[in-house]
Amino acid sequence: MKIFRIFIILLLITNFSELKSDEKSDILKNKILKNIRCLICQGQSVYDSESEFASSIKLIVDKKINEGAKEDSIYSFLIEKYGDWIVYEPQLNKNTYILWLLPLLLFLLGGAIIVKKIQKKNE
Amino acid sequence: MKKNITILITGVVLSFCFIILYKGLNNPNTYVPKTSIKKDIPIFNAVDFFSRKTVSSDEIFKDNTYYIVNIWASWCVPCRVEHPLLMQLNENHSVKLIGLNYRDSFNNAKKFIDEFGNPYSRILIDKDGTLGVEFGAFGVPETFLIDRNKKIIKKFIGPIDQEAVNKIKLMIK
Amino acid sequence: MLANQIGYYSLILGLLFSFLLCTIAIQDFNKVNKKLNANIIILTFLQLTFVIVSFFSLILSFINSDFSNETVFNNSHTTKPLFYKISGTWGNHEGSLLLWLLVLTLFIFLFLLKSNSQPKKYRILTLLFQQIIIIGFFLFVLTTSNPFNYLFPIPKEGLGLNPILQDPALAIHPPILYLGYVGASIIFSASLAAVAQNYISKEWAQHIKKWVLISWIFLSLGIMLGSIWAYYELGWGGFWFWDPVENVSLMPWLSLTALLHCIAVLERRATLTSWVVVLSITTFTLSMCGTFLVRSGLLNSVHTFANDPARGIFILIFLFVLIILSLGIFFIFHKDNNGNQNNFFWLSRETSILINNWFMMYFLSVVLIGTVYPIFLDVISSEKISVGPPFYHKLIAPFLIPFLLFMALGPRLKWIKSKIEKKYSIFIIFIISIILTFFIIKNLTTNILFYTLLLSAAFFLFFTTLKELLTKKLNNSSQTIAHFGFSLLILSILFNGILSSEVITNMKIGEKFKFGKEEIFFKKIEERRESNFNSIVAFFEIKDLEGNVVELEPEIRVYNQPLMVTSEADIKTTLLEDKFIVMNLVKGNEYFNVRYQSKPFMVWIWISVFLLGLGGTIGLFKTRT
Numbered sequence: 001m002k003i004f005r006i007f008i009i010l011l012l013i014t015n016f017s018e019l020k021s022d023e024k025s026d027i028l029k030n031k032i033l034k035n036i037r038c039l040i041c042q043g044q045s046v047y048d049s050e051s052e053f054a055s056s057i058k059l060i061v062d063k064k065i066n067e068g069a070k071e072d073s074i075y076s077f078l079i080e081k082y083g084d085w086i087v088y089e090p091q092l093n094k095n096t097y098i099l100w101l102l103p104l105l106l107f108l109l110g111g112a113i114i115v116k117k118i119q120k121k122n123e
Numbered sequence: 124m125k126k127n128i129t130i131l132i133t134g135v136v137l138s139f140c141f142i143i144l145y146k147g148l149n150n151p152n153t154y155v156p157k158t159s160i161k162k163d164i165p166i167f168n169a170v171d172f173f174s175r176k177t178v179s180s181d182e183i184f185k186d187n188t189y190y191i192v193n194i195w196a197s198w199c200v201p202c203r204v205e206h207p208l209l210m211q212l213n214e215n216h217s218v219k220l221i222g223l224n225y226r227d228s229f230n231n232a233k234k235f236i237d238e239f240g241n242p243y244s245r246i247l248i249d250k251d252g253t254l255g256v257e258f259g260a261f262g263v264p265e266t267f268l269i270d271r272n273k274k275i276i277k278k279f280i281g282p283i284d285q286e287a288v289n290k291i292k293l294m295i296k
Numbered sequence: 297m298l299a300n301q302i303g304y305y306s307l308i309l310g311l312l313f314s315f316l317l318c319t320i321a322i323q324d325f326n327k328v329n330k331k332l333n334a335n336i337i338i339l340t341f342l343q344l345t346f347v348i349v350s351f352f353s354l355i356l357s358f359i360n361s362d363f364s365n366e367t368v369f370n371n372s373h374t375t376k377p378l379f380y381k382i383s384g385t386w387g388n389h390e391g392s393l394l395l396w397l398l399v400l401t402l403f404i405f406l407f408l409l410k411s412n413s414q415p416k417k418y419r420i421l422t423l424l425f426q427q428i429i430i431i432g433f434f435l436f437v438l439t440t441s442n443p444f445n446y447l448f449p450i451p452k453e454g455l456g457l458n459p460i461l462q463d464p465a466l467a468i469h470p471p472i473l474y475l476g477y478v479g480a481s482i483i484f485s486a487s488l489a490a491v492a493q494n495y496i497s498k499e500w501a502q503h504i505k506k507w508v509l510i511s512w513i514f515l516s517l518g519i520m521l522g523s524i525w526a527y528y529e530l531g532w533g534g535f536w537f538w539d540p541v542e543n544v545s546l547m548p549w550l551s552l553t554a555l556l557h558c559i560a561v562l563e564r565r566a567t568l569t570s571w572v573v574v575l576s577i578t579t580f581t582l583s584m585c586g587t588f589l590v591r592s593g594l595l596n597s598v599h600t601f602a603n604d605p606a607r608g609i610f611i612l613i614f615l616f617v618l619i620i621l622s623l624g625i626f627f628i629f630h631k632d633n634n635g636n637q638n639n640f641f642w643l644s645r646e647t648s649i650l651i652n653n654w655f656m657m658y659f660l661s662v663v664l665i666g667t668v669y670p671i672f673l674d675v676i677s678s679e680k681i682s683v684g685p686p687f688y689h690k691l692i693a694p695f696l697i698p699f700l701l702f703m704a705l706g707p708r709l710k711w712i713k714s715k716i717e718k719k720y721s722i723f724i725i726f727i728i729s730i731i732l733t734f735f736i737i738k739n740l741t742t743n744i745l746f747y748t749l750l751l752s753a754a755f756f757l758f759f760t761t762l763k764e765l766l767t768k769k770l771n772n773s774s775q776t777i778a779h780f781g782f783s784l785l786i787l788s789i790l791f792n793g794i795l796s797s798e799v800i801t802n803m804k805i806g807e808k809f810k811f812g813k814e815e816i817f818f819k820k821i822e823e824r825r826e827s828n829f830n831s832i833v834a835f836f837e838i839k840d841l842e843g844n845v846v847e848l849e850p851e852i853r854v855y856n857q858p859l860m861v862t863s864e865a866d867i868k869t870t871l872l873e874d875k876f877i878v879m880n881l882v883k884g885n886e887y888f889n890v891r892y893q894s895k896p897f898m899v900w901i902w903i904s905v906f907l908l909g910l911g912g913t914i915g916l917f918k919t920r921t
Contacts, residue, residue, distance in 0.1 A: 030798075037682050039261040042153055043539065045684075048532045050880050050889065052226060053261045056252030063253070080162075081259035085154050088684025095679050099669045103691055107658045114650050118640045130627055141616050147594050147671045148608045154680055 025065060032061055032074055035088045045088065156259060158278045164269055165257040172224060172232070172246035183245060189218040189295040190269040193243070194255055196227045197235035199263040205282035206239045212288060213242035217295050222246040225255055225263045268294060300365050303353035304444040310346040310397070311434040313339060314427050321420045321427075332416050336423065337408050343430075344401040351394050354443050355385045363454050366445035367391060373456035373857040375827045383467030384457045389591065389607075390443035392470055396587075397437065399478040400430050407482050407507070414503060421489030422482075428621070429481050432614045440607045456857030459829070463529045469521040473545060476515025480548055480580045482507050483555070487576035488622055492629045496569040501562035506916060508559055511579075512552050513912040519545050520905040531863045531878040533798065533893040535901065538685045540595040543667045544586030547660060551579040554656035557649045564711055565646065570632050571653070577622045582664075584615045594671060641713040648706030655699045662691045693750065700753035700786065704760045707775060722760065729755035737794070751790055757783035774918060778911025781904045788900035798893035804886060815839045816877075816892055829855040831864075834888065836877055848877045874898035 033047035040051035046058065057078075064074050078086050090096045167180050184190055193209060195202040213220055222243035224232050232246075249255055258267060259278070268277040268291055277294065279287050317339050324333040354367070358381045363369040371388045372381055385391045404426040411419050437443070486504055490496050522545065527535040536542060555575040562572050589595050592608025640646055666683045673679050708722075733751040737744060761780035765773075799811045809816045819835040831853040838846045851864040865878035873896040880889040 035684070035686055037684070039154065039156075044532075050882075052252055056256050059251050060253050060256050081256065082156050082261070083680065085156075085680045085682050088682050089686035089690075090681045090683055095673060095677065095681065096669075099665060099673075099681075099683065099687075100691075102665055103658065103662045106661045107654075107695075110654045110657055114647075114654055117650070118642050118647060126627065133623060137616065137619060141612070143672050143675045144588070144594070144612055145609070146675045148592055148605055148612070150594075150671075150674055152593055152595060 028071065029061060029065055032065075032071055033058060035075075036061075036078060037086055037088055039082065039086070155280060156261070156278075158280060159276075160278075162259075162275045164273050164275060167254060167257050169247040169249070169254055172222070172229075172248055178247075183221060183247070184269065184273055186219065187271055189271065190221055191218055191291070192221045192223060192258060192267040192269065194223040194225050194249070194258070194260050194263050194265045196225045196263050197231040198227065199225075201282040202264045203239070205264055205266075205284075206242070208283055208285065208288050209242040210240050212291065215292065215295070218291075219244045223249050223254060223258075225249050226252050270294075297362065297364055299353040299356045299360075299362065300444045300446060303350045303357070304442070306346040306350035306353070307434065307438060307444075310343050310350065310401070311431065311438065313343040313346065314431045314434065317343065318424060318427050321423050325417060325420045330416060332408070332419055336420075337405075340401070340405045340408055340423070344398075344405045347394070347397050347401045351385075351398050354391055354394060355382055358382060358385045361454060363452070364447050364450045365443075366447050367443045369447055369451055369454045371457050372454040373828070374453065375857060376457060376462075377828065379464075379467065380457060380462045384461075386470045387457060387461045387466070390437070390441045392474075393433065393437050393441050394443055395470060395474050396478055397430065397433050399474050400426065400433060400481055403479055403482040403507075404430070404485075407486070410506075411503065415493065415495065418486075418489050418493045418495050421492055422486045425485035425488050426481060429485070429618070432617075436607075436610055436614065440604065440610055454857070456828075456855070458858070459853065459855040459860050459862045460529050462828075463525055465521050465525040465528065469518060469525060472514055472521055473518025476511045476513070476518050476552075477545065477548060477583050477586075479507070479511040479514060480552060480583050483511060483576045484580035484622070487573050488625050491573055492625055494629065494631060496562070496573060496630075498563055498566050501559050501572070505556075505559045505563065508552065508556050509912050509916045512549075512556055513909050513916070515545070515549050515552060516905060516912070517909050519549060520902060524902065527898075528865060528867065531865045531891075533796075533865070533876050533878070533891070533895065535898075538666075538688045540667050541590055543663050544589055547586065547663055547667075548579050548582045550656050550660040550663065551575055551582055554653045554660075555579060557652050557656075561646050561649050567640075567646075570630060573626060573630060577619075577626065581615070581619055581622070584611070584618060588612055588615050589667070595667075643709060643714045645706065645709045645711045645714070648702060648709055651702050652699075652706065655695060655702075658695060659692060662688060666691075694746070696786065697749050697753045700750075700757045700783070703779060703782070704753075704757040707772070707779065708760075721763070725759045725763065726752075726756055729753075729759060747790075747794065751787075754783055754786045754790060758787055774911045774913075774915030776911075777914065778908050781907025781911055784900060784904035784907060788897040788904060791897045792895055792901065795896045796893060798891065800889065800891045802882065802885075802887045803890045804888075809890075811892060813841050814894075816890070818888075818890070828857065829853045834879055836866075836890075838875055838877075838892075846875055848875060850877050850879050852879065852881055869899050871899060872896060 030047060034045045036046040036057060038044045038046050038049040038051060038054050038057075040053045041049050044054075046054040061074060064077070069077075075087050075091070079091070084091065084095070090099060092100055164180060164184060168177050169180075169183075170176070171178055191212065195206075209220060212218065220243045222245070224246055226249065229248075236246075247254065255261075255263075255265070258265070258275075262280075264282055266279040266283050266287075267275050270276050277291070283291075317336065320333065320336060320339065324336065327333075354365075356362075357365045357368045358372055359378065361368065361372060361374045361381070363372075367388060367390045371384050371391075376384070386395045404423060407422060407426075408419060411422075483504065486507065487496075490500050490504075519542075522542065523535045526537065526542075527533070555572065558568055558572050558575060561568050588608070588611040591611060592605075594608065640650070666687055670681055670683055673681060705722075729752040730748070732755055733748050737747050737751065757779065761776055761783055764776050765780060797812060799809075801809055803809060803816070803818045805818055805820060807818050809818075815838070817837040817839065819837060821835070822833045824831045824833055831851045833849050833851050836848045836850070838848065846868050848866045848868060850866040853862050853864055854860075855862065861881065863878050863880050865876055867877075868875045873894055876893040876895055878891050880891075882889050
């Protein structure tokens with residue numbers, strides 16, 4: 001019963017979650033800006049930075065979104081200009097296969113070791 | 124046997140990591156984009172500094188000659204340092220200089236040119252820095268060398284020095 | 297002046313005591329007496345005292361603003377408040393290394409004091425291994441990073457402490473973090489000693505568990521303090537940026553958490569011995585590796601220490617000496633006792649802990665590879681890439697779903713062998729979690745399936761642990777509270793991520809800005825003066841639809857030493873949400889750049905880490921029957 005009561009309370013507070021859907025392009029813009037790294041203040045994203053470079057990039061991204069450019073094409077535009085370093089999310093290519101796949105391989109390997117351990121000991 | 128293999132693999136992995144990390148110590152940890160990649164010049168429209176007319180990139184780079192694109196601003200101190208060198212480069216007839224006036228006010232920029240001389244055959248206005256982004260610049264000053272095939276062949280980040288000028292002269296011969 | 301000399305010579309004496317201790321310990325090792333030579337503990341205590349003296353003389357130099365000391369000159373200033381003069385002691389490379397030494401010597405002293413019931417040879421070996429680490433750090437400090445370098449002529453004024461380091465959370469962050477981070481050294485030394493003595497056993501597990509818990513609690517709290525600092529001070533409204541320096545503290549935490557769970561198995565079953573040793577070695581190696589990455593300047597991060605290649609080479613070599621030493625001992629001495637009692641039944645608590653370790657190691661590998669891969673790629677191919685938040689989110693978030701489910705079910709299983717119980721309550725909780733999640737995120741536009749799964753898994757763990765807390769007698773309270781804290785942590789992070797809203801805009805004084813259901817009003821600004829900075833304080837009012845007004849006062853500070861402009865966010869915290877506002881100057885304009893964020897459940901992130909720590913603390917004081 002206790003759980004049931006908590007359940008009701010939580011249902012009541014779900015009114016929080018009404019999201020404004022008219023700001024969809026803003027959300028996309030922010031997402032893109034947060035994924036671009038600032039070349040002037042190198043620890044920050046363009047979104048967080050106030051530098052002149054960052055403000056130019058913000059304008060460019062804004063313009064591209066209004067022109068209807070896709071997220072990926074904006075990234076490839078910037079990568080072509082500044083190199084792979086500019087995006088926080090590394091693209092999957094020959095330089096990054098190991099980066100993306102090695103953790104997953106290790107996960108599979110770990111799973112195999114555990115299964116083997118349990119089976120062997122149960123024989 | 125199995126143990127030996129494990130030891131061997133661990134040893135190899137460890138030495139590998141050691142060598143990489145040791146070498147990595149000498150690498151700079153701040154990022155600067157590559158300066159010598161062949162790239163096409165970007166396609167853009169820009170406003171001319173004096174005539175206030177919109178010109179296209181095709182029109183700007185129409186001559187069969189080398190071009191130097193220099194990003195500058197009157198408020199940028201290193202730009203003053205490199206300015207005499209740009210004037211010197213302008214005396215060379217196999218190259219045309221295009222100035223990109225970065226985030227500047229017309230009056231200040233005009234004053235700057237009147238005072239130190241105008242090495243540019245044409246100046247474009249880059250009010251919000253977006254034109255600089257088209258060239259892959261991230262600050263002032265930056266200088267780009269464009270060959271006869273309309274490719275960017277060299278990029279200088281920060282003020283150019285005599286060594287850079289010599290290099291440019293060698294490349295445009 | 298005098299403090300400088302005292303500090304320096306105390307360090308040298310401390311180093312000499314290391315050698316003395318090693319000699320006496322080796323002699324005592326072969327003697328037949330059962331008890332540890334009493335002099336050893338006294339000498340360890342004296343060594344600790346010397347390090348403390350050295351540490352306090354540096355603090356004293358900082359308090360007195362003695363600029364004949366180079367470290368003080370570089371990191372302090374007369375106009376700084378006393379609190380930050382003191383915290384400046386460990387806010388720099390040299391001083392923080394003294395803190396390292398302090399923790400290293402403190403832990404070995406406490407260890408010897410508290411391990412009376414343990415075999416003599418094991419204690420001596422632990423001491424020896426710890427002394428190797430201590431000697432390494434003494435040499436490191438004395439040769440490359442002497443905190444007591446003398447400056448002449450004596451400067452009149454210091455260069456000052458970086459303003460973003462002048463923050464209360466950051467002042468206590470290093471000591472707490474180091475207690476965990478460096479405290480892991482004792483686990484490293486003890487496990488090597490235990491391997492050499494073939495003493496990895498149930499008894500050893502019970503005895504070392506306390507040390508694992510202590511490190512774990514401090515490391516958790518230390519990481520949280522760092523995160524609180526980032527939230528309050530950096531002005532970006534985030535609390536975790538997957539910055540290399542943050543990752544470096546997270547890695548030992550993941551490994552330590554895995555070890556903590558494994559020790560519980562070893563404590564009961566005397567199995568998984570090799571794995572426990574490997575984890576013990578890994579944890580401290582990761583701490584060292586992190587120190588290397590941060591101090592050598594190899595990583596590009598927001599918080600870098602001033603760097604010097606000699607330091608990098610020293611730690612790198614020392615790190616590999618420790619790794620080779622520990623692996624050598626492991627391979628030579630370790631015997632994997634394949635007794636018959638090691639059966640793992642697929643449905644048992646042991647298996648669930650193995651699964652926990654499996655996921656922990658996966659998370660660790662993601663963070664480790666993500667952090668060092670750019671370095672490797674750069675050296676091998678000169679290609680430069682960035683690995684940032686999206687990478688970690690993509691590789692970690694999906695795996696949290698099964699992880700949370702296992703975490704909810706695992707502790708319900710019995711040791712050795714368990715049966716599938718027909719408990720409808722679990723099933724009901726599961727259904728409730730899914731329905732609840734569905735109602736909460738039905739308005740969300742993207743990734744509904746993924747968030748439903750992730751949130752329901754988190755709710756499932758939340759409800760199962762909550763039920764346990766409320767109904768069962770608290771026989772395993774430490775674990776339940778910690779797990780409950782973890783579910784709360786994941787839930788608050790998720791809700792915070794999904795429901796946060798923010799806006800960046802330019803505003804003049806007197807302007808109003810409508811943002812969603814709220815209205816931001818920029819009332820006025822005021823100028824203030826403090827001893828170490830001048831500031832512009834802005835007054836904002838946030839009004840919601842019902843007319844409730846919240847007042848916020850962000851600042852722009854101009855610090856005088858060193859000259860630096862910082863933005864201080866103002867944050868109003870309530871149980872349901874944080875309102876966060878920060879402003880920046882815009883060059884040559886009369887308006888300010890204003891960033892406003894509403895961040896739901898922010899405070900619960902801190903609360904849940906405290907719950908984790910509380911769970912650990914209860915575990916520390918509870919004696920197992």
